[in-house]
Structure formats: structure tokens, C-alpha cells
Amino acid sequence: MSIPKIALFIYPNIPLFHFSVPQTIFNIEIEGQKLFEVTTFSVDGMPIRTEKTVMIQADGGLEQMLDADLVIIPGWDDIHQKPDHELMTALQKVHEKGIKIVGLCYGAYPLAYAGLLDHKQVTTHWAGSADFKQKFPCVNLDKDALYIEDAGIITSAGTGAALDCCLYIVGEIYGAKIANKISRLMVIPTHREGGQAQFIEQPISTMTYDTEINRLLDYLRHNLSKPHTIEELAVYSNMSRRTLTRHFKHATGLPIVTWLNNERLRYAAELLEVTDYSIDKIAESAGFNTAVLFRKLFKNKYGTNPNHWRKNFNQQLSSSDEYS
Known part of the structure; x- marks a missing residue:
């Protein structure tokens, strides 16, 4: 041949x-x-x-x-x-x-x-x-x-x-x-699937011009694992639900739920890279109700599943897998 x-x-x-x-x-x-x-x-x-x-x-x-x-x-x-x-x-x-x-x-x-x-x-x-x-x-x-x-x-x-x-x-x-x-x-990871996202690291806005929204963002980032409702966040921010949703969208460019899910997925990706936590534990730590929901949202955002992400980016685990 x-x-x-x-x-x-x-x-x-x-x-x-x-x-x-x-x-x-x-x-x-x-x-x-x-x-x-x-x-x-x-x-x-x-x-x-x-x-x-x-x-x-x-x-x-x-x-x-x-x-x-x-x-x-x-x-x-x-x-x-x-x-x-x-x-x-x-x-x-x-x-x-x-x-x-x-x-x-x-x-x-x-x-x-x-x-x-x-x-x-x-x-x-x-x-x-x-x-x-x-x-x-x-x-x-x-x-x-x-x-x-x-x-x-x-x-x-x-x-x-x-x-x-x-x-x-x-x-x-x-x-x-x-x-x-x-x-x-070549000492590189095994090839990634073609449909996997290009993993463009988007800049994360940590501050906005709105002081009250900045305070809320800090609170949410430190409490990602907890469940949140718009009503609860409105009380925390001393605003009505309608005012909060309007101010939040104007300051961040995103609805509250979208922004929160993005932060949770970002944090989950970090956990996949630096820990050996189970997928269930990562989903819980990042504030997702179930691992099924976590996997679905993760795939939608990054174009791959959590296990593939870990395989490509968790160097400690990838190295051990090479010789297992």
C-alpha cells in the first residue's frame, strides 16, 4: 500500500x-x-x-x-x-x-x-x-x-x-x-474534537460605572453556589425588581440570569482545570441545580462537555492519563 x-x-x-x-x-x-x-x-x-x-x-x-x-x-x-x-x-x-x-x-x-x-x-x-x-x-x-x-x-x-x-x-x-x-x-494533548469551541478568552468586566451594581456583582461572585432569585437580589440592592433588572442590563449588557450563568460556567471551568472534583461536586459548587443542567449549559457555551474540557486543560490529570 x-x-x-x-x-x-x-x-x-x-x-x-x-x-x-x-x-x-x-x-x-x-x-x-x-x-x-x-x-x-x-x-x-x-x-x-x-x-x-x-x-x-x-x-x-x-x-x-x-x-x-x-x-x-x-x-x-x-x-x-x-x-x-x-x-x-x-x-x-x-x-x-x-x-x-x-x-x-x-x-x-x-x-x-x-x-x-x-x-x-x-x-x-x-x-x-x-x-x-x-x-x-x-x-x-x-x-x-x-x-x-x-x-x-x-x-x-x-x-x-x-x-x-x-x-x-x-x-x-x-x-x-x-x-x-x-x-x-510532540508532548501535546490528544487532538480536540472539531466542534469544540475555539476557547476565546473573553474579557470579564469586573467593574461597571454603577456602584450599586458593582456591589451586587461582588456579592454574586462570592456566592455562586447559592440559589438566587430576582426578588432576593432586588432586596439586597434596595431596588424594586423592575429597577434592578433595568439597571443590571444597562450596566453589564446582560440580563441577570445570563450574567450569573456565565460566571458560574467560568468558575466551573476553572474547577475542571485545577481540581479533581467530580462533575456533580463542580456543578454544586458553581450553583447549578443538577449535573445534567450544568452539562447542557457548559456544552452550549463552550461547544464541548466538561470531561473533554478537563482532559485538555487539567495538566495534572492529562499527564497521568497519558501513561495509564
């Missing part, structure tokens, strides 16, 4: 990390055996200079794609710049031929410019999501997913998610056991 051939695109000013992730993962050998045959290609087959002035030698030009089983576009230098016509035409031919194409991070842009992503489910780096949606309204963008495969095209979120996407590809071809071996060799 011949090993899969991967054609890895290089372009002027390519970030070294974007290039090195697929170059490293797909060149790893397991027990002395190559898993993939990796070649690099540029538009004209000439060497390119990276953003850090490192030169990368190309194995050939666009013709390399037509002989590959998988074509990878690792990012893009300028999201406002259309690819060369020759590259877009070649990508279209490759897709028509049924060769799988991968756009890592902003690598979704050249694929979209080439018209390959219309009406497909895709993702890209969260920082470019607004621009991407504006430029390509016919593409179904999921700004939260780590990676998505749809109709022979795989797209991934930014930088770190490229690792997950590449490990996913390894797993699809060789199985989870080999993908896990590679992740151990």
Missing part, C-alpha cells in the same frame, strides 16, 4: 509556525515508518522567503497538487489579497478531481476566493470571522469550531487549532492510536 501524498503550499511571507505544524506532524515516523510523503510547492516552483527571512525550498510548482492525495494551504499572508489566478484555477481543478484540500487558519481565504467554499460549512481564525463573513456571504461560517470537514474540504481555526486539525487527518487515515502516538511524541 502506497503512503498518502501531501502537497504543502508555501507562499511569500508565510509564518514559520503555519508551515512547521503540518510539515512536522506529517513527517513524523512511527517505528521507523513514514506515514506520509510530503512535498512543498509554490506558485512558480521557486523558493520563498518566510516572514522571518528564512528561505524554504519548493519541490515544484502548482503541478505538485495534481499528484497529491491531500493539498494543504497553511494560512495566508494578506486576507485582503486575492491569490494569483493560476493558484485559484489549480485549486478548482484539484477539487474537481476529488483531491482533498485543507485550509489551515487563514488558509480558508484563498479557498473562498477560488469559490470552493460557497454553501459549505467552514471555519477560520476567530479574529477574521467578521471580515470573512462580509467578503464571502455565501459561505456558512462557524466562527467557533476548531475545524470542519465538508465535501472534501477541511478548514481550521487559528494556529493552535491547526495541530488539532492535522491530528484529526492522521486519525482519519491511520486511526486514533497513531494520532495519539504522534501527540505523545
Whole structure:
């Protein structure tokens, strides 16, 4: 059985990390055996200079794609710049031929410019999501997913998610056991599921302009495990229910219940990362009535379940699991 051939695109000013992730993962050998045959290609087959002035030698030009089983576009230098016509035409031919194409991070842009992503489910780096949606309204963008495969095209979120996407590809071809071996060799967690959220850390507003609301926020943060009603909080704040809900929304931008659930989920995520508490105990500590409700709200917010979150972010437990 011949090993899969991967054609890895290089372009002027390519970030070294974007290039090195697929170059490293797909060149790893397991027990002395190559898993993939990796070649690099540029538009004209000439060497390119990276953003850090490192030169990368190309194995050939666009013709390399037509002989590959998988074509990878690792990012893009300028999201406002259309690819060369020759590259877009070649990508279209490759897709028509049924060769799988991968756009890592902003690598979704050249694929979209080439018209390959219309009406497909895709993702890209969260920082470019607004621009991407504006430029390509016919593409179904999921700004939260780590990676998505749809109709022979795989797209991934930014930088770190490229690792997950590449490990996913390894797993699809060789199985989870080999993908896990590679992740151990690289000393990184096993790959995260594609539907998992990108874990963008949103800034948490600890203070507002409203002194009374600030006092209430402090009270709630110190009493997350306790049940709360709007009536009780209104009494605590010396306001009517209607006045409290109006002031709270105006100060924080969120209804009280939404804000409280977000704080409870944030705290629960911290407990998953730094403790070995059971899911039931974490749900109780964070103020959720049942573990079932906690799991549902956690999945809705973060796109993954509490156990997967813990597996990826609780380093102590993850390390022990590696060798169990």
C-alpha cells in the first residue's frame, strides 16, 4: 500500500509556525515508518522567503497538487489579497478531481476566493470571522469550531487549532492510536474534537460605572453556589425588581440570569482545570441545580462537555492519563 501524498503550499511571507505544524506532524515516523510523503510547492516552483527571512525550498510548482492525495494551504499572508489566478484555477481543478484540500487558519481565504467554499460549512481564525463573513456571504461560517470537514474540504481555526486539525487527518487515515502516538511524541494533548469551541478568552468586566451594581456583582461572585432569585437580589440592592433588572442590563449588557450563568460556567471551568472534583461536586459548587443542567449549559457555551474540557486543560490529570 502506497503512503498518502501531501502537497504543502508555501507562499511569500508565510509564518514559520503555519508551515512547521503540518510539515512536522506529517513527517513524523512511527517505528521507523513514514506515514506520509510530503512535498512543498509554490506558485512558480521557486523558493520563498518566510516572514522571518528564512528561505524554504519548493519541490515544484502548482503541478505538485495534481499528484497529491491531500493539498494543504497553511494560512495566508494578506486576507485582503486575492491569490494569483493560476493558484485559484489549480485549486478548482484539484477539487474537481476529488483531491482533498485543507485550509489551515487563514488558509480558508484563498479557498473562498477560488469559490470552493460557497454553501459549505467552514471555519477560520476567530479574529477574521467578521471580515470573512462580509467578503464571502455565501459561505456558512462557524466562527467557533476548531475545524470542519465538508465535501472534501477541511478548514481550521487559528494556529493552535491547526495541530488539532492535522491530528484529526492522521486519525482519519491511520486511526486514533497513531494520532495519539504522534501527540505523545510532540508532548501535546490528544487532538480536540472539531466542534469544540475555539476557547476565546473573553474579557470579564469586573467593574461597571454603577456602584450599586458593582456591589451586587461582588456579592454574586462570592456566592455562586447559592440559589438566587430576582426578588432576593432586588432586596439586597434596595431596588424594586423592575429597577434592578433595568439597571443590571444597562450596566453589564446582560440580563441577570445570563450574567450569573456565565460566571458560574467560568468558575466551573476553572474547577475542571485545577481540581479533581467530580462533575456533580463542580456543578454544586458553581450553583447549578443538577449535573445534567450544568452539562447542557457548559456544552452550549463552550461547544464541548466538561470531561473533554478537563482532559485538555487539567495538566495534572492529562499527564497521568497519558501513561495509564
